[in-house]
Amino acid sequence: MTIPLRGAVLAGGSSRRMGCDKARLTIGGQTLINRSVGLLRDLGLPVTVSARQNQVLDPTDCDRVNDTDPDLGPLGGIKSVMETYPDSGILVIPVDLPRLRSATLQLLMASRDPNAVATAFRSPGDGRAEPLCCIYEPAALDLIRSTIPSGQFSLRRILEKSDRVVLIACPYPDELIDTDTPEAFGASTNIEAIARSMPAIHLKIQYFASLREERGLSEETLRTQAENPAQLFQELAERHGITFPMDRLKVAINNEFASWKTHLSDGDTVVFIPPVAGG
Numbered sequence: 001m002t003i004p005l006r007g008a009v010l011a012g013g014s015s016r017r018m019g020c021d022k023a024r025l026t027i028g029g030q031t032l033i034n035r036s037v038g039l040l041r042d043l044g045l046p047v048t049v050s051a052r053q054n055q056v057l058d059p060t061d062c063d064r065v066n067d068t069d070p071d072l073g074p075l076g077g078i079k080s081v082m083e084t085y086p087d088s089g090i091l092v093i094p095v096d097l098p099r100l101r102s103a104t105l106q107l108l109m110a111s112r113d114p115n116a117v118a119t120a121f122r123s124p125g126d127g128r129a130e131p132l133c134c135i136y137e138p139a140a141l142d143l144i145r146s147t148i149p150s151g152q153f154s155l156r157r158i159l160e161k162s163d164r165v166v167l168i169a170c171p172y173p174d175e176l177i178d179t180d181t182p183e184a185f186g187a188s189t190n191i192e193a194i195a196r197s198m199p200a201i202h203l204k205i206q207y208f209a210s211l212r213e214e215r216g217l218s219e220e221t222l223r224t225q226a227e228n229p230a231q232l233f234q235e236l237a238e239r240h241g242i243t244f245p246m247d248r249l250k251v252a253i254n255n256e257f258a259s260w261k262t263h264l265s266d267g268d269t270v271v272f273i274p275p276v277a278g279g
Contacts, residue, residue, distance in 0.1 A: 003114040003138065004088045007040030007047045008065075008081045009033065010074055010132065011057060011095040023057055023095045032095050033057055042102040042228070042261055043109065045091065048084070050077035074132055075144065075153050082141045089114060094132045099175040103227045106263050107168065108135060117143060117162040121170035129167055130176055131155035139164070200225050201266040205236070209274045211244050229253070229270060230260040249274055 011023040011033055023033040030038075033049065040047045048063040052070060065084045069076035074094070081090055091109065093100065112119045117140045120129035132155070140162075147158050159165050170176060206219045215236075226232035229251040236242055251258055252271040264270070 005045060005091060005109070005112070005135070006085060006088050007043065007045040007091045007093070008078070009036040009040065009047065009049050009093055009095055010077045011036075011049050011051050011055070023051075023055075027098050031058055032098065035098070036093055036095050036100075037062055039093065039100060039102045039105060040091065043091075043105060044261070048081055050081050072148070072153050075148075075155055075158075078136060078155070079141070079144050079148075082136060082138070082144070086138060086141060089138065090136045092132065092134055092136060094178060096178045097133070097176065099172075099177065100133070101172075101175060101227055103263050104170065104172055104175050105133075107171070108133070111166060111168045113137075113166050115139075115164075116166050117164045118159055119166040119168070120159065121173075121176065122167040124170070124173045127167075128156050129159045129165060130170070131159055132178075133176055134159075201264060201268075203232070203264065203267075204269040205232075206269065206271040208271065209276070211242070211249070211272055211274045214242055214244055215240060226264060228261045228264055229258065229272075232264065232270060233260075233272065244274065 023031065025032050027035070037047050037049065046063070048065055049057060050065050050067060051057055053066045057064075065081050067076045068080045068083070072079065078090070078092055081092075089112070091105065093105070108119060108121065112135050114137055116137055118129070118131075118134055118136050120131060120134040122128070123130050143162055144158060147161065152158060200223045202221060202223050204219060204221050207215045207217065212218050224232060224235060226235055230246070233246050233249070233251075237246075246260075250273040251260060252273065253262060253264070253268050255269070
């Protein structure tokens with residue numbers, strides 16, 4: 001039986017060190033909660049927000065699960081979501097990772113073992129699991145429930161009780177740095193600094209037909225931080241004044257038609273294809 005996967009954003013923390021609700025802080029014109037939900041939706045996942053009772057949050061169009069055990073911290077939020085969706089794997093992310101990209105989460109999904117307890121990034125510091133950016137499988141729920149009565153609320157220690165946890169390296173560990181204090185958030189709101197910290201890739205871009213005429217060339221190579229063709233085309237349109245509507249184009253990557261949300265990799269060839277005349 002296939003075990004479905006859904007995303008969950010942990011937004012119910014008390015934010016004591018921040019002094020205000022982190023989920024409602026804004027970076028780059030977007031609240032942290034909306035940014036986090038968007039990362040998971042970019043992966044094609046249904047999304048649930050884990051929140052405190054009576055916590056006011058955007059967006060309002062997401063499933064919401066209130067923490068049934070708020071005193072347990074993140075463990076309580078994960079437990080509440082898993083009890084609501086006991087037959088699904090849950091890709092959990094906290095609300096306060098402003099550097100996290102959907103491409104990094106795709107690496108986690110690609111390594112997922114539905115028969116394991118969890119799939120997590122390995123901390124570069126101590127080699128242990130990063131439990132707040134992690135896929136928890138249905139089998140993890142029994143492990144969590146059995147551990148809570150002993151007073152063990154550390155997610156890392158709970159995962160270490162199982163030999164069925166898949167650990168993978170995170171190629172960009174800075175993306176897992178959270179923002180717990182005003183000072184950390186202040187550094188994270190420096191969008192230019194964040195952009196410089198993001199890995200860039202080299203792509204070959206090819207233009208066909210009327211789009212080639214508008215761009216004034218048939219192909220080019222460039223260095224970009226775009227994660228998918230949609231972001232890439234938006235970047236090109238802003239940079240070169242391209243007015244051709246994206247919804248009238250098809251996109252191909254390495255000679256195969258692709259989705260606008262397909263992850264881009266270094267060395268890819270991307271082709272933007274307008275409709276034929278009269279199409």
